[in-house]
Amino acid sequence: MMMIEFDISTSVLPLKKRDQVKDHWLQVRLDTILPMIMHKHQVDMWVILGREYHEDPIMETLLPADVDSSRRLAIIVFSLNPDKTVDRYVIHLNPSFEPFYERVWQPANEDQWGCLARIVEEKKPSRIGVNISKHYSFCDGLSHSYYEKLVEILGTEHAGKIMSAESVALDWLQIRTEEQMMAYPGIAEIARKLAQKALSNEVIHPGITTTTDVVDWIRQRVSELGLLTSFYPTVDVIRKGMGKLEEVVILPGDVVHIDFGIHYLGLCTDTQQLAYVLRMDEQDVPEGLQAAMRTANRLEDIISDNFLDQRTGNEIFAACIKQAEDENIKAMIYSHPIGNHCHAAGPFMGMYDRQGAIPVKGELPIQNNTCYAMEFNIRQYIPEWDQEIPIYLEEPIAYKDGKVHYLAKRQTSYYVIR
Template sequence: MRFPTWAALPLLFLSACATSSGTQGPRAEGSAAVASRLLPWSQQIALREQWLEQRHARLLDMMRRHGVGMWIIHNEEFHDDPLTEHVAPPRPYAGNRDIFVFVDAGAEGLKRVALTGYHDVALERFFELPGERAPREVLAELEARYQPKTIALGIGGKRGVTRSLTRDGYAFLAEALGSAAEARFVSAAPLIEEYLDTRLPDEWETYRGLVALTESVVKEALSSSVITPGRTTVGEVRRWLYDRLWALGVRTWFQPDLRVQRKGGAATTSRGFLATATEDVVIERGDLVHVDFGITYMGLNTDWQKMAYVLREGETDAPEGLKRALDNTRALQDVLMLQASRPGRSVADVYDETMAAMKQRGIEAMVYSHPLGAQGHALGASIDFRSAARKEEPKLLRDGSYIAIELNTATVVPEWEGQKVFVMEEDPAYLTKEGWKFFVPRQDAYYLIR
């Protein structure tokens, strides 16, 4: 049985997103109006289960590309594996051990077995359920019948989602499968990366709507409706963002951060970046305010950075020097997204070409873009100065993947007596044969706080 297609439902935000930078109207909506198109939880589950069918349909080819004969995801009560919601129906799992097994069964195709503490009809759509049989018995039987050359587990990866198997979980699987099978345990990291980094065409509209919602929330936060110059603190804006998420019924995957740059103020750094402002900082007229914020919904995540200027008395726009600083960051975006990036290119080549172009133009730049999707800091190919410095083999850009175009430029501003100003931007984008494209138009002017 297939659930009905939810394409007609308002969640897809078709009216919430402008298709060109010159389009106004729908994109001026507040976050409450955009969020009114969010699906109830039951319909979110139904749509995500449609996506899960498509993911499972791609899995066998992925397993064969990575030489994986069997893939096991081991979920524990109070210690959920972050893969579970992406390999099984996205519902709560409260069994002591819930185990999901994928086997390359040769001519039989992909065999899927769920070993859970309870029977669930939703699981029957995706997995064989062995009833009351003991998980150890079923695992041993699967191993003996199919004799997989490799058994991939969440071990040995460099990221949390690729090394999520607990020590006790490993011991349980090793005992159930036997020492001969344990000798064939391998890291599932390469398979996990391709599985999570592969975006589905059907996700695109939902994700675009999520980006539009992120934009709406940030525009409200960096506006006169939230910030009163000389009175509102950074902590109050942060708490407003938390409360807005709660009211909208969505989550975030990291703490919202704000940075404040001020004429005559000393720029402090943290790990090589402009440091975040403490919560007691009062936002004043003439400040340049930056926010870093993301939303989690439907198993997808956004990451978003934007800049606002607090007008001084008598001002109607930001000073020209600050505008030129924003122009420099836009120039960096253009080179990275449209000139340097193409599917199949090495991220090292993309980074080097981008930075060479910035050097030629005399623009001081930093690039630290990362994949987006199932996680905020997702798996896949990063275009990042830190990755460029590592000795590991550079990854290739994957057609259709999502990324956070995260970067900044530093520009001397005459109106600030030659002070260097950082303009930091971050926008979700997707890769096409013509380069990266934004889901919604980028920031072409500072948000103005009056």
């Protein structure tokens, strides 16, 4: 069967089509995920207050494509009904909020805060969730002044019902719909192809090109495609006898390492890929480096095998490190969720500067239809170099129906720069 070459430029949707896709996803998420998580966490009402130029991170995931900001003040209210459906209200005059939300503000009779007070009085919820959190920045979007205003307008009868909506917000951010799960591999593959091209002779001329030049190229190319990077990319090299180097000219014999991701259709990727620059007398990557890649791939298998439904991030980390030690693999694991954010909502499995149990973020369980960056490094002795070096890899993965799936083509060999 003939394989069709993946064309990055034609795989990126036009702007209007992107808006249509994101709006469709928003509608499906509001219809399916929202009622499920509000019922799961027994939150009767969820109030999100948006402030222009100081947006709540959750509000940003709720705005239709034709609404670019909260415009002074926007209030979204979700009210859970006894039949597990959710009434969705917006306290704003912009008609573009429909049909996602029902506009309920009567400006001739009330201001926006008065409208919110009226809805709360009509619904009489037992628990009112708001976005305050000690541990998660994207669940902590309610400003202090707006919190004070909310307490004031709710009065003594309802102010005591205010609680953190952290659990609902985390699930809203981390759980993907079936359609998003189907689309995520294409997004991840765009990022992988960009990284692969950055680590090629099309971009790198050994002895001339610097690591900074490669960063500049990939940032420019992402911009030309009308995309955003999910964080500022980095490129460095591992060089025989010198270890890891940054901001240097790339030379024959270097292992070139890129850490890079994109933000597209509201979803982030995060990947680390490796290339080797052949010396003039070499036809292939030294066997010692290839063996180290095989070890890194083995650690990926270990991590995949230890992903189990409802197992916490800390439990996965401990099990993987134990198995790696049993197999004499020197491993560091610092995997994290991906989604609307690069370091997203969900369970963390170790951190680069904390190889152990992670309080709070490591205690969250793995759930179905969630996505992660499998991020780690292994250290291995390279006979040709007579030294031990780190091998850094990171692959975007999905956890679905009890199994790990790679979102992009898994790297099992170095890209070769001649």
